[in-house]
Amino acid sequence: MKDKTSNLIRNLINSSNSIVAVLIAFLIGGFMVLLVGESPINAYSAILKGAFGSPTAIRNTVRFAIQVMLMAYSFSVCNRCGYFNISQEAQLYTSALAMVFVSFWTEGLPGPLRLVLMILAAAAAGALTCLIPAVAKFKLGVNEVVVGVMLNYLTKFICQHLIAFSPIAAKRTSSIVSIEIPEHIPVPVITVGAVLIVIAYAFILRSTIPGHRLTVTGKNKQFAQASGIDATKVLLMAAVTGGVLSALCCMGEILGYFHMIYNEFAAGMGTDGMTAAFIGNNTPIGMMFGSLLLGALKSGSVLLSVLTEVPTELIDCVQGLIMFFATIKFFNAAQIDLKRRRVVE
Secondary structure, eight states: OHHHHHHHHHHHHHHHHHHHHHHHHHHHHHHHHHHHTSOHHHHHHHHHHHHHSSHHHHHHHHHHHHHHHHHHHHHHHHHTTTOOOOOHHHHHHHHHHHHHHHHHHTTTSOHHHHHHHHHHHHHHHHHHHHHHHHHHHHTTOOOHHHHHHHHHHHHHHHHHHHHHHSTTBOSSOSSOBBOOOOOOOOHHHHHHHHHHHHHHHHHHHHHSHHHHHHHHHHHOHHHHHHTTOOHHHHHHHHHHHHHHHHHHHHHHHIIIIISSOBTTTTTTHHHHHHHHHHHTTTOHHHHHHHHHHHHHHHHHHHHHHHHSSOOTHHHHHHHHHHHHHHTSOSSOHHHHHHHHHHHHO
16 A cells, blocks of 8 residues: 555656646747747647647647657657667668568569568568667667667668669659658558557556566666566567567558658657657656647647747747756655655654
């Protein structure tokens, strides 16, 4: 009973941290709107209308929220065990390239078979890309942030080159894009799949042995090893899972909406996922609400520039502020819990 009460108090305090971070970010964003000469109320009303003011707006909000949520889960599953998965954009680029090359090489095969091969190739590419910084950290002692950031730049430029000069480059086009992928995943299937991933993620963390091992390893690697858990294996499997989740996000974007790779299509998507993970404190439900918030901001930014004179860059500023303040623990749950235990004792 005491443990449940302690967990409840900790969750409430963590939620308060996120709420305070969002409020401060929006307050500063409102001050920036005043500097432009516009009303913060009008600006945020335009965002709200653009996010939820019509069925089309709601569909766009959900579409962006799913994208952000998958990236948040990709980051969170790795972050839980001490691996800062900052190479998410690289995972998106390699997954997309894998799908396009498989589509190019398997031309003439039945569509369902091509789709399965593309999904498998994307998952493998995302997992392998996520493993590179993880192996560098846990086997070679190299900081995964450095490797991940460089990997993002490297894969971005490789992707740009391949969609411009390789066989997968689209011919006779005015922009740099890849060849078109004819296979399609219906949007309702993507939405249902995302819901199932949320349920499975929460269930695995709370009710399965792998989820328990992941939690224990993340809290104390030495204790996990002393308990008979192969901590390195758990960490690497978390990296594989994170890469696959990034690949699933890429599948939804490429096979559900664009059907091609365009220049820098993954820019900022990794940051969106990290922001949602910080807002949600790495909890399944919290990340879902954080993703919905960021999805609404992305969807609402369209009407912001139409109904007001405020530039859409305000959305990027607010999102950056949310991420910054979400990393600050305004209420330290651990200290408060420790003080409460001392009073009881």
